[in-house]
Amino acid sequence: MKATDRDAKNVPLPSPDQRQKRRRLVAQLHDVRDAAGALPDAVVLLDARGNVRWFNAAATRLLGLRERHPEGSLTRRLAGSELGTWLQTDMAESATDMPAPADPSLRLSVTLMPFGAHLRLLLARDISTLSRLEQVRRDFVANVSHELRTPLTVIHGYLELLDPTDVPELAPVLGEMRMQSQRMRQIVEDLLTLSRLETREALPDEEVAMVPLLETLRREAEALSRGRHGITVEASSRARLRGSIHHLHSAFSNLVSNAVRYTPSGGEIVIGWRQTADGEAVFSVRDSGLGISAEHLVRLTERFYRVSSSRSRESGGTGLGLSIVKHVLNLHQSRLVIESEPGRGSTFSCVMEASRVLPPENDGSSRAEASPD
Numbered sequence: 001m002k003a004t005d006r007d008a009k010n011v012p013l014p015s016p017d018q019r020q021k022r023r024r025l026v027a028q029l030h031d032v033r034d035a036a037g038a039l040p041d042a043v044v045l046l047d048a049r050g051n052v053r054w055f056n057a058a059a060t061r062l063l064g065l066r067e068r069h070p071e072g073s074l075t076r077r078l079a080g081s082e083l084g085t086w087l088q089t090d091m092a093e094s095a096t097d098m099p100a101p102a103d104p105s106l107r108l109s110v111t112l113m114p115f116g117a118h119l120r121l122l123l124a125r126d127i128s129t130l131s132r133l134e135q136v137r138r139d140f141v142a143n144v145s146h147e148l149r150t151p152l153t154v155i156h157g158y159l160e161l162l163d164p165t166d167v168p169e170l171a172p173v174l175g176e177m178r179m180q181s182q183r184m185r186q187i188v189e190d191l192l193t194l195s196r197l198e199t200r201e202a203l204p205d206e207e208v209a210m211v212p213l214l215e216t217l218r219r220e221a222e223a224l225s226r227g228r229h230g231i232t233v234e235a236s237s238r239a240r241l242r243g244s245i246h247h248l249h250s251a252f253s254n255l256v257s258n259a260v261r262y263t264p265s266g267g268e269i270v271i272g273w274r275q276t277a278d279g280e281a282v283f284s285v286r287d288s289g290l291g292i293s294a295e296h297l298v299r300l301t302e303r304f305y306r307v308s309s310s311r312s313r314e315s316g317g318t319g320l321g322l323s324i325v326k327h328v329l330n331l332h333q334s335r336l337v338i339e340s341e342p343g344r345g346s347t348f349s350c351v352m353e354a355s356r357v358l359p360p361e362n363d364g365s366s367r368a369e370a371s372p373d
Contacts, residue, residue, distance in 0.1 A: 042108075042124035045115065050074055050087070053119070062124055064102035074122070083110060083124075100124075107131040142195035146186045152188060156181040183318070190320035193250075194303070197327040203244035207358060210273055210283075211238055213249060217271055221256045228265040235273040238360035239281055240353060241334045248363060251328040254321040255285040255348045263289035263345075279354030286347040292340040300338060301326040325350070334358060 014022070036043050042059040044052060050073050051223075052065065059065045063078065078084035081101040100106035108124045115121040149193050159178050166172035206228045214233050221231045241248065272284040290310045292300070292307055304319040322336075329336055340346035 023115075040126065042122070044074060044122040044124075046074060046120045046122060048118040048120075050120075050327045052077070059124070060102075062100045062102055062106065062108060062126060074191075086110065087112075097127065130259040138195055138198050143190055145191040145195065148188050149185075149192070152181060152185050156185060187318045187320065190318045190324060193324055194320060195329065197324065197331065200331060203247055203328075205242055206245050208241040208243055208245050208248055210240055211235065213252070214271055214273055216249070217252055217256050218252060221260055221269060221271070224257055225269075228261055229260060230268045231260075231271070232268075233271045235277045237273055237275045237281065237292070239273075239275055239282065240358040240360060242356050242358055243352075244328075244373070247328045247331070250283075250372045251350065252283055254325050255350070258321055258348075259285045259287040261345075263287045267345075270291040271338075275357065279357060281354075281357045282349050283352070284347055286345065288345040291336070291342040291344050292338075292346055293342055297338050297340060301336065 003007055031263045033352065037056040037157065039056060040058055043056045043057050044063070044065070045054040047053055052074050055063075055180040060067075063083070065077065075084055075087040077129040077141070078087065078101050082098045083095070083101050086095050086098065094112075095110040098108055098110065100108050105128070106126055107128045107130075108128045110122065110124045112120055112122050145261050156178070159181055164174050167174075214235055218231055218233050221229075225231060256269070256271060263269060267288040269288075270284075272282070272286065274284075275281050296305075300307075301322045303323050306319055326336055329350055334356065335351050337349040337351055339349070
């Protein structure tokens with residue numbers, strides 16, 4: 001008898017309890033695979049090299065993967081599609097809205113996450129319905145805002161023709177009507193600005209000279225403050241930016257005007273411009289105002305979100321300024337960072353990525369300066 005046969009005879013057979021546990025484990029694995037296969041979201045299991053190990057039925061419908069070609073790099077199999085291009089990047093952030101490779105009329109939200117020791121899991125969700133609803137919302141806001149613009153202009157124009165001195169008893173009423181009609185006009189203009197930004201995929205690339213822009217922002221802040229605040233500029237860099245002069249000026253001006261509105265008289269406002277060690281540049285507005293509680297910070301860029309409704313109305317704000325700032329920065333591949341603490345003021349920082357930062361001109365002169373709107 002061979003040694004292997006003798007060894008096989010010496011191996012103890014699994015007990016009934018062990019066989020039952022094995023059958024139960026196999027059944028559970030089948031259940032997990034069947035459940036993943038039935039998901040409406042595409043699920044693709046990738047190895048360390050990006051080769052496809054397994055995918056469910058939804059991956060066929062959304063990504064165009066076929067069972068008869070189960071192996072091979074997912075990037076190569078999706079070459080030519082927007083998703084294939086995204087897979088060639090570092091994929092540090094999820095792709096929130098892109099066309100489905102199998103059907104460009106569908107929109108996908110895609111996430112790639114580590115799985116197990118050396119595997120990765122790609123999840124793609126069909127967000128077509130949400131995208132259509134969002135487009136309907138954008139169209140509705142844009143259309144309503146456009147239709148409101150003309151009647152509000154007419155109303156405000158007639159209010160300006162009325163002289164409070166002719167009817168002194170109505171002077172307070174006329175003043176309030178003028179202020180509110182002007183505020184409604186500003187809300188409409190801001191809504192239209194947001195609608196235009198949401199439909200843009202890119203903005204013009206121009207050379208923005210920051211030194212003169214900082215001086216422009218300081219003059220605007222002083223005009224709005226009317227001597228109630230101390231306003232200074234701290235610029236440790238003369239670097240320029242690559243972006244849209246008009247939109248960057250609008251975003252920065254929003255932050256400066258907010259600081260003036262929400263800082264009590266006698267407070268300090270500092271407009272800053274600096275570069276970081278990793279090549280990024282930071283435009284910041286620091287104030288000594290009332291500050292904002294931590295629970296409000298994550299929602300400040302939402303439309304019409306207000307920390308204090310009464311304070312916002314008194315200041316004349318529309319509740320849309322920070323939403324505009326966020327959209328402008330997104331279109332410049334940049335981000336807004338907010339630091340605040342009640343009683344200790346706030347700092348709003350626009351962090352511009354290194355690819356947007358240009359060196360200062362050799363002669364120190366300015367090629368482009370934003371003019372106030």
